[in-house]
Amino acid sequence: MTIVIAGAAGKLGRLVVEDLLRRAPDHRLRALVRNPEKIADLAARGVEIHVADYHDPGSLRGAFHRGGRVLLISTSSMTGIVDQHRAVIDAAAAAEVSLLAYTSILGGPAATFDIADPHNETEQLVTAAPVPYALLRNGWYNENYTGHLDWTLAADSVFGAAGAGKVATAARADYAEAAAIVLTTEGNEGMTYELSGDTAWTMPDYAAEVSRRTGRSIAYTNLSVADYTRLMVDAGVPPAEAAAVADADDAIARGQLATVTGELSRLIGHPTTPIADSIAAEWETLTDLQKSST
Incomplete structure (x- = not known):
C-alpha cells in the first residue's frame, strides 16, 4: 500500500515519515514537498519524492494512488490556506484513495479563534469529499513554547496573553505517532480524534518549570492581545x-x-510527553550548543 504524506518536509511531517519508516517498512512511502532538498536524507532511505506546489493543482497529478492512504498536514502558510488544501483534497479524491486524514485543530467548530477558521473550512471539504476520511484534531505542541526557550532565557521572562488559562499540550512526536498509527491501522474511516496532552498547564506553570530546570528566575509577563502582538512584531x-x-x-x-x-494517549498506547520533559530536552540542547561554541 502507498502512503502519501502531504507536507512531509515540515517538522510534523518529517516525524510522521520517520515513524512510518520504523512502523511500516513494507509500505510504499511517498513525500509531497516543494523543495526536495529538505528531505534528501529521507529519499536516501527509500522514501519516494513527489515535488508539488499546492498553488499549482497540475503538479499534484500522479501524486496519489487508488486505494492508497494520504495524510494532509495543514500548511503553515498565512494566506490561501483553504485553496491549497482544496487542491490536495481534490487530487486525492480523483485518485480514489482509501483514506484521507487531515491534521485539524482541537475542538473543531467549537474553536473560535483565527487559526481555527481555515481548519474548520478544510474539515468541511474533507468530509464532503467522496473518499473515506479521518480528522486528527491536534492540540498545541509542547514545542510551540520550548522552541522559544532561548528567547525566554534571554529576556528572563515568558511573554503571552493567555492569563491563567490552561493549555493541554503534547510533544510534536506524540501527534506524529498518532498520525502514523491512523495511517497503518484499520477502522479509522469516518473517525474524528480530539487529540491533546494528558495534563493542562498555565503559563505561570511553564515559567515556574523553566525556572526550576534552568536555575534561573523566569517570570510570566501577561500582556493584552494588542501589546503581545506589538511585542512580537x-x-x-x-x-x-x-x-x-x-x-x-x-x-x-x-x-x-x-x-x-x-x-491521544489511548491512540498511541502510552502517556503523552509532559511539558517538563520537553523543557528539559530543549535546555539540554541549548546547553550542549553553548558548550560546543566555547
Missing part, C-alpha cells in the same frame, strides 16, 4: 503571524485549548 515576527498567535493566546485564556480528552 517588534521582535521581527511577521504582523499576520503575530496577530494570529496573540489571538490564540486569548483563546487559551477563554479555555479553548485546555481540554484533556485522553484520546
Whole structure:
C-alpha cells in the first residue's frame, strides 16, 4: 500500500515519515514537498519524492494512488490556506484513495479563534469529499513554547496573553505517532480524534518549570492581545503571524485549548510527553550548543 504524506518536509511531517519508516517498512512511502532538498536524507532511505506546489493543482497529478492512504498536514502558510488544501483534497479524491486524514485543530467548530477558521473550512471539504476520511484534531505542541526557550532565557521572562488559562499540550512526536498509527491501522474511516496532552498547564506553570530546570528566575509577563502582538512584531515576527498567535493566546485564556480528552494517549498506547520533559530536552540542547561554541 502507498502512503502519501502531504507536507512531509515540515517538522510534523518529517516525524510522521520517520515513524512510518520504523512502523511500516513494507509500505510504499511517498513525500509531497516543494523543495526536495529538505528531505534528501529521507529519499536516501527509500522514501519516494513527489515535488508539488499546492498553488499549482497540475503538479499534484500522479501524486496519489487508488486505494492508497494520504495524510494532509495543514500548511503553515498565512494566506490561501483553504485553496491549497482544496487542491490536495481534490487530487486525492480523483485518485480514489482509501483514506484521507487531515491534521485539524482541537475542538473543531467549537474553536473560535483565527487559526481555527481555515481548519474548520478544510474539515468541511474533507468530509464532503467522496473518499473515506479521518480528522486528527491536534492540540498545541509542547514545542510551540520550548522552541522559544532561548528567547525566554534571554529576556528572563515568558511573554503571552493567555492569563491563567490552561493549555493541554503534547510533544510534536506524540501527534506524529498518532498520525502514523491512523495511517497503518484499520477502522479509522469516518473517525474524528480530539487529540491533546494528558495534563493542562498555565503559563505561570511553564515559567515556574523553566525556572526550576534552568536555575534561573523566569517570570510570566501577561500582556493584552494588542501589546503581545506589538511585542512580537517588534521582535521581527511577521504582523499576520503575530496577530494570529496573540489571538490564540486569548483563546487559551477563554479555555479553548485546555481540554484533556485522553484520546491521544489511548491512540498511541502510552502517556503523552509532559511539558517538563520537553523543557528539559530543549535546555539540554541549548546547553550542549553553548558548550560546543566555547
